[in-house]
Amino acid sequence: MFDDLEEQKRKAGGGRMFTWRSAPLPLKFFLVFAAVSYGIQMYLTYTPPASHPAPGSTASFVLAWTVCPVCIFMPTVDPTPSSMAYFIGPIDAVIYGVVGAMIGYVIEAFF
Numbered sequence: 001m002f003d004d005l006e007e008q009k010r011k012a013g014g015g016r017m018f019t020w021r022s023a024p025l026p027l028k029f030f031l032v033f034a035a036v037s038y039g040i041q042m043y044l045t046y047t048p049p050a051s052h053p054a055p056g057s058t059a060s061f062v063l064a065w066t067v068c069p070v071c072i073f074m075p076t077v078d079p080t081p082s083s084m085a086y087f088i089g090p091i092d093a094v095i096y097g098v099v100g101a102m103i104g105y106v107i108e109a110f111f
Helices: 005-013 025-046 058-067 069-073 081-110
Strands: none
Touching: 025 058, 025 081, 058 069, 069 081
């Protein structure tokens, strides 16, 4: 009448559970690149401006566009923290995550 836990696992799709070790390499690279990209963007968004390059200098634009590719399409490179956290940051994280996934596929294919 009642199945034991192992029998329920077998019926639900096998006893093998999805873990970080069993994840494919491109998925791991996608998640790591996206998390690091989002973390760097949030750090730069919420740190004091004194630790950044001077506004208007070439270094500030290069830094901003390297960290935030979507900022190229914006009229200003100084978005509000809320738009950075909820709109621009996740889009950039996906962009860098896809780059990481492509690197993962290349590593998986050739090494």
